[in-house]
Structure formats: structure tokens, C-alpha cells
Amino acid sequence: MAIAITAEGLAKSFGAATAVAGLDLEVRPGELLALLGPSGSGKTTFLRLVAGLETPTAGRILFDNEDATRLSVSERRVGFVFQHYALFKHMNVADNIAYGLRVRPRPTRPAKAEIRRRVDDLLDLVQLGGLGKRYPTQLSGGQRQRVALARALAVEPRVLLLDEPFGALDAKVRRDLRRWLREVHDRTGHTTLFVTHDQEEALELADRVAVFNGGRIEQVGTADDILDRPATPFVAGFVGEAVRLPVDVAGSWIRIGPHAVRTQSENVAGPAELFVRPRDFVVADDPASGIPARVVAVRRTGPARRAELFLGEGLPPVEIELAADHPVRKGDVLTVTLRTIRLFTSR
Amino acid sequence: MRDGGAQERGALAESRTVRWTLIALALTFLALFLVLPLLAVFTEALRRGFGPFLEAFAEPDTQSAIRLTLLVAAIAVPLNLVFGLSAAWAIAKFEFPGKSVLISLIDLPFSVSPVVSGLVYVLLFGAKGLLGPLMSDWDFKIIFAVPGIVLATIFVTFPFIARELIPLMQEQGTAEEEAALTLGASGFRAFLTVTLPNVKWALLYGVLLCNARAMGEFGAVSVVSGHIRGLTNTMPLHVEILYNEYNFVAAFAVASLLAGLALVTLAAKSLLEWRHGDALAPARRH
Numbered sequence A: 001m002a003i004a005i006t007a008e009g010l011a012k013s014f015g016a017a018t019a020v021a022g023l024d025l026e027v028r029p030g031e032l033l034a035l036l037g038p039s040g041s042g043k044t045t046f047l048r049l050v051a052g053l054e055t056p057t058a059g060r061i062l063f064d065n066e067d068a069t070r071l072s073v074s075e076r077r078v079g080f081v082f083q084h085y086a087l088f089k090h091m092n093v094a095d096n097i098a099y100g101l102r103v104r105p106r107p108t109r110p111a112k113a114e115i116r117r118r119v120d121d122l123l124d125l126v127q128l129g130g131l132g133k134r135y136p137t138q139l140s141g142g143q144r145q146r147v148a149l150a151r152a153l154a155v156e157p158r159v160l161l162l163d164e165p166f167g168a169l170d171a172k173v174r175r176d177l178r179r180w181l182r183e184v185h186d187r188t189g190h191t192t193l194f195v196t197h198d199q200e201e202a203l204e205l206a207d208r209v210a211v212f213n214g215g216r217i218e219q220v221g222t223a224d225d226i227l228d229r230p231a232t233p234f235v236a237g238f239v240g241e242a243v244r245l246p247v248d249v250a251g252s253w254i255r256i257g258p259h260a261v262r263t264q265s266e267n268v269a270g271p272a273e274l275f276v277r278p279r280d281f282v283v284a285d286d287p288a289s290g291i292p293a294r295v296v297a298v299r300r301t302g303p304a305r306r307a308e309l310f311l312g313e314g315l316p317p318v319e320i321e322l323a324a325d326h327p328v329r330k331g332d333v334l335t336v337t338l339r340t341i342r343l344f345t346s347r
Numbered sequence B: 001m002r003d004g005g006a007q008e009r010g011a012l013a014e015s016r017t018v019r020w021t022l023i024a025l026a027l028t029f030l031a032l033f034l035v036l037p038l039l040a041v042f043t044e045a046l047r048r049g050f051g052p053f054l055e056a057f058a059e060p061d062t063q064s065a066i067r068l069t070l071l072v073a074a075i076a077v078p079l080n081l082v083f084g085l086s087a088a089w090a091i092a093k094f095e096f097p098g099k100s101v102l103i104s105l106i107d108l109p110f111s112v113s114p115v116v117s118g119l120v121y122v123l124l125f126g127a128k129g130l131l132g133p134l135m136s137d138w139d140f141k142i143i144f145a146v147p148g149i150v151l152a153t154i155f156v157t158f159p160f161i162a163r164e165l166i167p168l169m170q171e172q173g174t175a176e177e178e179a180a181l182t183l184g185a186s187g188f189r190a191f192l193t194v195t196l197p198n199v200k201w202a203l204l205y206g207v208l209l210c211n212a213r214a215m216g217e218f219g220a221v222s223v224v225s226g227h228i229r230g231l232t233n234t235m236p237l238h239v240e241i242l243y244n245e246y247n248f249v250a251a252f253a254v255a256s257l258l259a260g261l262a263l264v265t266l267a268a269k270s271l272l273e274w275r276h277g278d279a280l281a282p283a284r285r286h
Helices: A043-051 A093-102 A112-125 A141-154 A171-188 A199-205 A223-228 A233-238 B016-045 B050-058 B060-093 B099-111 B114-125 B132-138 B146-157 B159-172 B175-182 B187-216 B219-225 B235-244 B248-280
Strands: A005-014 A017-027 A032-036 A058-063 A078-081 A159-163 A191-196 A208-213 A216-221 A243-250 A253-256 A259-262 A270-276 A281-283 A291-301 A304-310 A318-323 A333-338 A342-345
Touching (some): A005 A043, A017 A216, A032 A043, A032 A199, A043 A159, A043 A191, A078 B175, A093 A112, A141 A171, A141 B175, A159 A171, A191 A199, A199 A223, A208 A223, A216 A223, A216 A233, A233 A270, A243 A318, A253 A270, A281 A318, A304 A333, B050 B060, B060 B099, B060 B146, B060 B159, B060 B235, B060 B248, B099 B146, B114 B146, B114 B219, B146 B187, B159 B187, B175 B187, B187 B248, B219 B235
Parallel strands (some): A032 A191, A159 A191
Antiparallel strands (some): A005 A058, A208 A216, A243 A253, A243 A270, A253 A259, A270 A342, A281 A333, A291 A304, A291 A333, A304 A318
16 A cells, blocks of 8 residues: 655755756655765755645656645645644544544544544554544643654554654654654555664664755665665765865875775775774774874763864864774874775775 | 842842832822823712613614614624735735735724714715715715714724734644645634634634724714704714713713723723633734
């Protein structure tokens, strides 16, 4: 029952501002796809175009093979979850969830008892059984978002669209809801698109991730694709806390400021950009075969320790991830080598 | 207010003397300019006892003035309700060219003197006015007749409801309506089940203010009415006529009715603010 969503040359401008600049995307049936990108990259506009809340300037949207571009919001039968919940304040939780069923035209509207039964089932699904009589203001943020999801699921949508669903919640609740959303998705099997600017959330939760930038899609792939094989400099720089270093490539040597590092890749030459993440650096066993770098700051991040390294004049500081028990101190000089090299020719 | 020395006062608190002087000043002002005149209205009305007071209302002209005032309000308020709702809906929920012009136009009646508002209709529909000949061809009287009074009242009172709703609806945004649409509701259904319940108290508040002004309007109505007794006299105009005829008891009796209306409005308004203050914000503070 899950359907595929296809966007063909989809574009949307608001006056002179282009929000979505003609993009193509295929969402597989039953897939959980994250739309990841910085704010203003067009991911929310894309989601609203799929929902029918915005009209595209150009392009088409297909639900399976049916052209949905001209269908109104209500005809598309999408479940939409808003960042700030958008619950109906004047209705209690049960009435919120039942809304989509009650507004149906009489022939397709379920009987009252049936509506009540469906609402109860959904309340159980979102783990809010017994809270049907509460009003939205009497719920926590996480509970409200679950009501919003139940309300969206009540209309048996063909696809589920979530706009930064956990954006307004605190870290702990986010993590719980993330896992729970994955479970609900696996159980209900809807094709699901969700917008986020949190890469950890996108990479952990989604089957595939579409990385947005400037109204276009830079790359679509699994978490492994995005993290290990970034297709563009933007993706390389956006995920994994990467730092961009301007370098010069000559043969099999990469020149980073005053230092040089060996590379195996042969398809890059001349001025280039090297993207390094904290875990790309390792402390060299042999002090002679690495880059000497001065430690300018040390901080503790979760289970690990991070040291900020100064590589040379004009280069941005980079971070190295060390074991928490590493005896590094500010002012030390570490000799480091790169174990992963992510290199792109400068444009 | 606890007894406290200088140490306990917040940075913004004034000394006790200043505080009480200001309060006394404000209360004196209120007493002089609001309470005293109001009391005067009622004492003048009841100067000769209840008999003459009630007799004033038995007068056919007075009764017709009351009827006309009710009729005008009964036409103007619902029309402005529809207009105010649609204008607020359009302004708060949609982007369109000329939106700021529309907002300024809605405020126009607040900035124009009511007399000018009335004159506009005389210049438009009067015997020598732009559309005057057309009106006499059709044998349809607007000026010095009830339609003119209704028009002038609508003009003067039309900002009340729109102004009450616009800030509230803007603050509420469009997310709930969009949610209703994605759940399969039609636009009209979304309006009825989501937008309207969210603004109902503000709407009632606006209707209250609009009604008070519609019944009390003098200037604009005076220009277009022609003061024909029993035909085109509203209550405020009737008060003036009675007063000019030295019929003080009757004048103040009718005036006391208007004052009573004002008090009821005030009470209802306070009740609304007290019970549903959150639902009125941010429009509540005037």
C-alpha cells in the first residue's frame, strides 16, 4: 500500500527569491527519507510542495504514477506534522485526532462508534492512552507532537510528511521520539519524508538522506554514502563536523600550509579543498612521519576528548578526537596523521 | 503592598508619597470627568421622580428614536461583522498586493472626523451630490432618510471588529488552518471549525464595541439625518432636540438609557477581559 513519490524538475520561487530550484527526487515506497540541510536550503518548501501547501512554479509531483501536481491539499491525502504541532487549541486530544475523520463527506465518514474506536487505537499507538480528554495546553511538547502524529495518521494518509518534528523539543525527548518514530514507521509502513537540520537525527533515523543546499539536492544516499562517500564539497563540509582546509595537490602529495601529506587519489591536482573531521586524525606512532601540531585547547565531549590543533598561519583550527584518558594538555605538540582523505578540486 | 523600607523596593518603584500622589491625581481626574457627569445624567433624569422619567419613554417620538437606533445597530453591526471578519481573514492569512493600503483604509474612519464622514455621504447622495440625480430618478432617498443613517453608522464603526481581529489572527498564523486542510477539510470548513473558534472571544469583544459606537454615534448621523422627528431621529439626536427644547427631564432620561448601555458594554467588556484575557491578546490592550 505504500506509494512512491517522484519530483520532476520541481521549482518554487517567492517573488525574486528561489526556494526550490528545479530538483528531481525519487522516494521509494515505504521508505523513510530525511531531507537534511541548513536553514533556507529549500527542504521545508519542498515538503510543503509535496503536501500541496505550496504551488510549484515549475515541475511535477507524482504519487506512484498519478500526477498529483494539480491536486488540492485535501485531495492528496497526505499526513502532515508541523514543527510547532499546530494542534487545534480549542479541541481536546480525542477531537483533534478525530478531526480528519469527522470532516469527511457523509458517504465516506465512519460511524461515531467507529471513529471512537479508531481514536482509541491511535492513542494507544502513540502511547497516550487515557489522555483523550486533555487539551493540548495540558500536554508536554513531546506528547503534543505525538498527538499531531496520531491526528495525521488518523486519515490513513498515502504518505507521511514531517516538518522538523522534533525541532522544538529538548535533547532527551528528541532521542526517545526518534526511536519511537522509527518503530511507528516500521509498523505502519507509510512512505515518510521528514525535514531536519540535525544531521545526527537524519543519519540515525532515515533509510536514506537527501542533502539540500541552495534549493537543490546535493546528494541522496544512505548514512554510509553520505558520511563515507560525500558526492560534493558541500556534503563533505556539512556532515560530520568537518573543517575545510585549503590545500595544494601535486602528484601524490597534498600541501597543507607548511606541511605535506601523502595521498593515493590521483584525480585531483592543483588547488583543492580537504575536509577533515575530528576522527580523521590519529596520533602518529612515529614522530618523524606526521604533522606536528600545537594543541590550543582541550575539551571533553561525551565519552571522548577533543583537542583543537593549530596547523599553521592562515589555516582554520582543526579538532582531533582522543580517548578520554589521553594525557593531552594545552600547549603540547602532537604529531598527527590523516587516516581518511576527502579531497575536492577547488571550484 | 507590604510595609517595607527603602531596601525592599524594586529599582522601578517610586517612593510612597509619589505613588499615592499619582493615584490620587488619577482618581480625582476620573471622578471629575467621568463619574460626576454620569451621576449628573441620572440625577437630572430622576429630578422629578420616576413618574416623569418613565413618561419620557411613553412619548411616541422617543419610542421611534429608540426603535430607529436599534434598527440601525441591527443592520450596521452584522454587516461590519461580516466585513471585519473577511478583512481580518484576508489580511492575516494571505499575502496580496495592496495589503498595507487596505490596512490603512480600515483605520480611516478613526482618523476622519465623524462630521466629515457624514458630509461625504451628503456630497455623494444629496440632492446636489454626485449620485443625487440618479437617486431622485429612482425615487430612492438616502440623505435625510434611514439608509443614509445606516451608511454613516457603518462607515464610522467599521474598524472596530477588523481591528480587534487582525492582530490576533496574525499572531495565530496559518498553521492550524493548514493542518485542517491536510486532514481533508475544505477551506470553509477549516474557517468554521478552526479559525472562528480561535477568535470567537475577540469577535464578541469587537461586536460589543462596534454596537456601543453604532448606537451612540452622533456626528456623522447628525449630518445625514435631517432630524425629522419620529422618522430619522436616533437616540443621541433625540437627546439634543429635547435638550434644546428645555425638556431636561426627557433629555436626560433618554441620555440615561444611552449611559446605561455604555455601562452594560463596559461590564460585558470587563467580564470578557477577565474570563478570556488570553484569547483576546494581543488585541486586548487599547
